[in-house]
Amino acid sequence: MIDWLDETSFPTFPPTSAALQDPNGLLAAGGLVSPLWLDQAYQRGIFPWNDPAEVRLWWSPAPRAIIEPSTFRIARSVGKALRRQDYRITVNQAFERVMANCARPRDYESGTWISDEMIDGYTRLHEAGRALSFEYWSLEGQLQGGLYGLIRGRAFFGESMFSLTSNASKIAFAYAAQALFRAGITLIDCQMKTDHLARFGLTEVARTDYEAKLHKATHSACQIELPGVLA
Structure with missing residues (x-):
């Protein structure tokens, strides 16, 4: 189970230790890819990656x-x-x-x-x-x-x-x-x-x-x- 991010609030991500092992690094879904969301994500080592036709997914794979x-x-x-x-x-x-x-x-x-x-x-x-x-x-x-x-x-x-x-x-x-x-x-x-x-x-x-x-x-x-x- 992964967290669903509320796009109406300030970007808040779960701890990266909660990322799944399979698929490696899947951490959360939802949210936005606005400059603020991207900035908050990257400084924590989190990045978006998903098919544009599907729900937005955020990742923090390990090892890095x-x-x-x-x-x-x-x-x-x-x-x-x-x-x-x-x-x-x-x-x-x-x-x-x-x-x-x-x-x-x-x-x-x-x-x-x-x-x-x-x-x-x-x-x-x-x-x-x-x-x-x-x-x-x-x-x-x-x-x-x-x-x-x-x-x-x-x-x-x-x-x-x-x-x-x-x-x-x-x-x-x-x-x-x-x-x-x-x-x-x-x-x-x-x-x-x-x-x-x-x-x-x-x-x-x-x-x-x-x-x-x-x-x-x-x-x-x-x-x-x-x-x-x-x-």
Whole structure:
């Protein structure tokens, strides 16, 4: 049994220790994806994920997949792709377009969890300087890949990425992670382990360890300043 969240009141989530083991991390249902709800959720390590046609669900899986400056690395195959120099990487130049591309169904999926309502909520956070996008462009100026996520304190919560050409999202993430760590980010939250992100030094940590790192990162003041062009 999970809690049903009252969307008419201030966002209040159950303790993450109440999350189900099967499915891993399911914590609550209901609520909104407004900037306030998203902010309150992410600072607790909770995120929304559900089919837009179904009830909204909130998750806090364990173990948690993270990347830290001390574990970050670039796999040899990604390093080879980085040397191609047939692309440009930018920051915050096409946030809504990145989200729209992430929302498109993938070849191996029949649908998407990114609804118009979610795009609106995250875009409003972007306009407030709390959500970022990183874009991969061809030299002809075509958007071919990218990723987006939220920032709170010294934590970056990676949400989704897309590729329309080989290795585009890997290259974008490689530049994004390096730029974020240089700017003072101490924790990149990847939510769940994937082979895609394992190439960058992803580790899995227990809930208590994750929440201790999260609390320290989100309660550390940090003015993130990134250049508009990374490559």
